Amino acid sequence: MTLRVLGVDPGLTRCGFGVVDVEPNRRATLAAVTVVGTGADVPLEQRLLTIATSIEDWLDRYQPDVLAVERVFSQLNVSTVMGTAQASGVVITAAARRGITVALHTPTEVKAAVTGNGQADKAAVTKMVTRILRLDASPRPADAADALALAITHAWRGSAASPRQEAGARSLTPAQQIWAEAQAKARRKG
């Protein structure tokens, strides 16, 4: 059963949306990706409304099983963090209103899941997202790649694998995870 996850990298200027379909064998396919947002010269209420109407449109259009949002921390980027938190609140509420499950993942969890290294830089995340989704070109800007990475992370971490497999999978690279899943599959058939 394919899991469709809409990943959101929240922000007022650039809010990344990425929809990924993930099969039980962890194969992930891009369904849609975009970046929405407004300039800092736009009044806050209009900036938030742009995020709200955009996420509502995407939730209705792509009907994801789960919304995966980056967990925002107050210690990071103090100048923009309040707007980022406000945008994330709007996005989370839109999913809750539709009864769609909401999951939060930290940047470290996302980096670890897609690159195997929780300290990976943005370029490494983009590169792995491009590879995992078998894309011809890298998603741009980085917010788009981050949204896709969030969606992949959620599907891989919360996959249909057993709790024991899942616990082990958390420290594996994507390639190792695919291999582990293939092994598990082989065992089940055997």
Added chain:
Amino acid sequence: MTLRVLGVDPGLTRCGFGVVDVEPNRRATLAAVTVVGTGADVPLEQRLLTIATSIEDWLDRYQPDVLAVERVFSQLNVSTVMGTAQASGVVITAAARRGITVALHTPTEVKAAVTGNGQADKAAVTKMVTRILRLDASPRPADAADALALAITHAWRGSAASPRQEAGARSLTPAQQIWAEAQAKARRKG
């Protein structure tokens, strides 16, 4: 012409809503006040949805001319500030969706407007709100009084007074403001 302002002191656990009708002579009357919210044990998406449905209900029921929200700063109360920012984003979006003007005021502006002292404590704000609105008992909890103080602040700062009067009024105590307004009125009649 009476200005109806819905003041919101944002928060997930206690979100204060206060509706105040303010006449051109700055006389302010309580229309409604409440505190909504959920415990920290409730999932974030359900907490935000509670705030969203509550503010939507109040906007539709009380039809304010303006929504006045406390401006959230990231340096204050780090442990709860992200939830507060998320709640404020949801509230602001609900007003923007209805075409209702949104105004942000800092805690210092609110304290200065209602008590004449930007460093006033919560007890002083509650006491002045009780007096300004001619209430028999103080609004409780403090979040309710803060929401009303925000509404009063907005109406008094952004009143129909001329820009010159308004600029002067910003440094006056409420009593002085009422007196200044009465003087201006007498001048207009004379």
